Amino acid sequence: MFDIQEIRSQFSILDREVNGKPLVYLDNAATSQKPNSVLEVCHAYYTELNANVHRGIHTLSQLATEEMELSRRKIQKFINAEHDFEVIFTKGTTEGLNLIAYILTQKLQKDDEIIISYLEHHSNIVPWQMLCERTGAKLRVIPIDENGVLQLDYLDQFLSEKTKVVSVNQVSNALGIVNPIEEIIAKTRKNSDAYIVIDGAQSAPHFNIDVQKMDCDFFVFSGHKMYAPMGTGVLYGKREILEALPPFHGGGEMIATCSFEGTTYAGLPFKYEAGTPNVGGNIALGAAVDFMQKVGHQNIQNHENALLEYAQRQLLELEGIKIYGEKAHRTGVVSFNLEGIGISSDVGMILDKMGIAVRTGHHCTQPIMNFFNIAGTVRASFAVYNTFEEIDALVEGVKKAQRMLS
Missing domain, CATH: 3.40.640.10 (Type I PLP-dependent aspartate aminotransferase-like (Major domain))
Known part of the structure; x- marks a missing residue:
């Protein structure tokens, strides 16, 4: 059985707050959190x-x-x-x-x-x-x-x-x-x-x-x-x-x-x-x-793929969202920008105020950014302990960033 709450209970850092909000950690492609066993x-x-x-x-x-x-x-x-x-x-x-x-x-x-x-x-x-x-x-x-x-x-x-x-x-x-x-x-x-x-x-x-x-x-x-x-x-x-x-x-x-x-x-x-x-x-x-x-590779893949599919679907329901690599076979990452808002770090700072950790910038891949003629993206990346509720929080954060930065 895949029990997301039991998995999350193994990561003490997920209980903390950031800026008075529950931590939503979506920067796993940069580094993952560590379970208590490690x-x-x-x-x-x-x-x-x-x-x-x-x-x-x-x-x-x-x-x-x-x-x-x-x-x-x-x-x-x-x-x-x-x-x-x-x-x-x-x-x-x-x-x-x-x-x-x-x-x-x-x-x-x-x-x-x-x-x-x-x-x-x-x-x-x-x-x-x-x-x-x-x-x-x-x-x-x-x-x-x-x-x-x-x-x-x-x-x-x-x-x-x-x-x-x-x-x-x-x-x-x-x-x-x-x-x-x-x-x-x-x-x-x-x-x-x-x-x-x-x-x-x-x-x-x-x-x-x-x-x-x-x-x-x-x-x-x-x-x-x-x-x-x-x-x-x-x-x-x-x-x-x-x-x-x-x-x-x-x-x-x-x-x-x-x-x-x-x-x-x-x-x-x-x-x-x-x-x-x-x-x-x-x-x-x-x-x-x-x-x-112990969690199981297939369980990890299934959960993270479901998170990615849900995140992409929810974000694309918003107007003015550009997801890079949207039509490609992907795993674990949704990389996007808000149309008309040129600085991804501005979005990242607003999300941080809501306790949501994402990565912004060129992600040490400047040739990719040059290809798409952009300075950077907002990148949300997932791990086995992330939840659909956290994706909902991300989407609400993006809506707030759109209102504030438009």
């Missing part, structure tokens, strides 16, 4: 286990190590990786993408090509631009149509023996559009030997992820968008690829032997986990996986 794991680590991992024979160090490695195995199952050592702990999606772009430097040369899409977050644009600057490679961008849908005919045209990397998101953070990842991967495999990188920051909180079935080379996501603490994330990479590529950072933990004459590197996953990790956060990421699996 917060309790964080607290327990620092009050009962606090020790560095993999480096001590004393009891606390061994217990902390066991808990963090248990979390790694939970994440392995969560994304269906073949091996637990293919799961690399990171600070989040941005670090994961930068890591991949850096370690692929030696694999690219002048006039090689990297393919991304118009729907990417800046974190899946800038690292590839930097890689192009280092190597002389060229960036090619799959365009979108007026609905925000990728024009995959261009991918067919772009793919060639020069293509070394294809990196796209599974879900757009700005518009919520679900990209046809299976088709993109199939086209890429058929026409090139490129590395395939999938940004799963906005899909891991909503979908059942299977990296083996997907057949991507890399998959990255952030913990803080899926009920885990900030500063946590995962890079998945295929074993044979990670073993063949160089490390990202140098320092403790990632060495096998170190001398002034030279250093040899540790095996996976430690080769890519230099320095002291976010032990408490990594353990809590496993607790977030437990929470999601």
Whole structure:
């Protein structure tokens, strides 16, 4: 049984008020709230286990190590990786993408090509631009149509023996559009030997992820968008690829032997986990996986899709509402503007006065905003604890913003 009130009871922050109004938190694409079970794991680590991992024979160090490695195995199952050592702990999606772009430097040369899409977050644009600057490679961008849908005919045209990397998101953070990842991967495999990188920051909180079935080379996501603490994330990479590529950072933990004459590197996953990790956060990421699996992926998807459908229907009943990507297959996000009101932040501030938290601006996707010739949008994004009553509050808030700003 899916019991929304029981789920909400696990998130203490939802009981608070903002500006004298009950909090309506609709900024989940930026970061989700954390259930008590995750917060309790964080607290327990620092009050009962606090020790560095993999480096001590004393009891606390061994217990902390066991808990963090248990979390790694939970994440392995969560994304269906073949091996637990293919799961690399990171600070989040941005670090994961930068890591991949850096370690692929030696694999690219002048006039090689990297393919991304118009729907990417800046974190899946800038690292590839930097890689192009280092190597002389060229960036090619799959365009979108007026609905925000990728024009995959261009991918067919772009793919060639020069293509070394294809990196796209599974879900757009700005518009919520679900990209046809299976088709993109199939086209890429058929026409090139490129590395395939999938940004799963906005899909891991909503979908059942299977990296083996997907057949991507890399998959990255952030913990803080899926009920885990900030500063946590995962890079998945295929074993044979990670073993063949160089490390990202140098320092403790990632060495096998170190001398002034030279250093040899540790095996996976430690080769890519230099320095002291976010032990408490990594353990809590496993607790977030437990929470999601207890609720059930299908329950999460069904509820969030119903919220999206209801929100879009209710908003479109108002005059002067423009929803971006309205006709595209989407999940978890409704991104809109009020016609004749040019500054989305004005709408956001009025909603905040009513206790409603949304995101406004360009959402770190300025190319998308440029395509639609706008400065930004109002973005409401949903999680498993949101309710239809909260959507009603959002709609009433939008009506108030229309009256005040018209």
